[in-house]
Amino acid sequence: MLKTTPVKDQGQSQLCWIFAMLATIETEHLMRGDSVNLSTAYVARMALRQRIQDAYLAKGKRPIHLRGMASNALSAIADQGLLAYDTYHVEDYSVFSAFPKKAANLCKLAVAQQEGLVRLVQRYDNLADQSIGALPRAQFMLGAEYTLGEFGRSVCRHDEYVGLTSFTHHPFNAAFALEVPDNVNRDCLLNLPIDSLVSLTERSLRAGHPLCWEGDTSEPGFNFTQAIARIPEHSTAPTQQMRQREFETFRTTDDHCMAIVGLARDAQGKRYFIMKNSWGTDNAFKGFMFMSEDYFRMKTIALWAQRECLGA
Incomplete structure (x- = not known):
């Protein structure tokens, strides 16, 4: 971490x-x-x-x-x-x-x-x-x-961080103003395939760079007290098309932001991202949470990463 x-x-x-x-x-x-x-x-x-x-x-x-x-x-x-x-x-x-x-x-x-x-x-x-x-x-x-x-x-330099997202209603590798209510200034985010977004996140963390995450925390699998965010067991592995459908049918909602500060694996080898929340320290891991890669793939709205990590 x-x-x-x-x-x-x-x-x-x-x-x-x-x-x-x-x-x-x-x-x-x-x-x-x-x-x-x-x-x-x-x-x-x-x-x-x-x-x-x-x-x-x-x-x-x-x-x-x-x-x-x-x-x-x-x-x-x-x-x-x-x-x-x-x-x-x-x-x-x-x-x-x-x-x-x-x-x-x-x-x-x-x-x-x-x-x-x-x-x-x-x-x-x-x-x-x-x-x-x-x-x-x-x-x-x-x-x-x-x-x-x-x-x-x-x-923080004015161009130090770049906003990223992953949706198919706009072309990949181009920026667009994400259509969520909290984007009050219609800021543009670079649109990448979800596989690229996951790879960039892991690469950034391994190089010592945190990221800022924005996404859905209203899911039953998101539990602050237990410090876990995961898709229910036996669910189909999330795809680009599945996350798009969840977004377009408003089942993925823009709820919350956290910092991503690490990588972890459970006893079965499943990968998690370590999240630093801002809801105090009264949970199983003193305010930190573990978000499964499947949850990240399905429920991420946007990320902000060090610009230098894009070309890494």
Whole structure:
């Protein structure tokens, strides 16, 4: 298993996409010998800040919420930088459950009064300071001072990760905007055959690179308490056509994100991916889970991998 930072707990928030992407970045740095623990609260705050501006310019016609994909977290880092966990965090992430509604009310008022973006952002920042905590002016790390943008760029380059998926309603080896509700910015993902996606995932892990996973966790075979995700025994081995049918008939749903941090095999030799979840540590493996290769093949929606692993 790759090195990881401590497992966190997203509480009742919808921030798995941030927790998982930051966990992936953290493990990438740990495997390079560079320890870093990053602020989910900061990324969530800045992502919602952008969303209320977008909603304002759409005259309030765009929904304001904190669901998303890992690509949204990467965009927020590229645009607004980063902070370390110890610099900016909350004790209970459930605060982010009610916060989007408060932000939406601000936006609604701003649209009605035609306040403009500057005033809206000022009001939002004041609300966020009260609800989440005031932002520091800089990030201090190992005796050095960084602006938030500098720290973000030092941790994650804007082109460091590539989004991947595997569906047959678009051509393989080309990018397309995946049609799931949480792809709020219609980010494009590279479409690969599922065999290629599995091979790339294994190759990345063996080379010391984690990945960010997004997929279906509503299946009976997904059990957090037992730390397992698997297809029922004696099921037919998943094929590309089977996963496509599950997706098109809405039996594969876009539920959750986790970091992939290792490989394992059971006593029968069946392969599993080790997943770092963000639901706390109250399960059989202290917050980690084992996802069977069959489950991965059938229920993966998207992955984010180090770009260098594509050509490996």
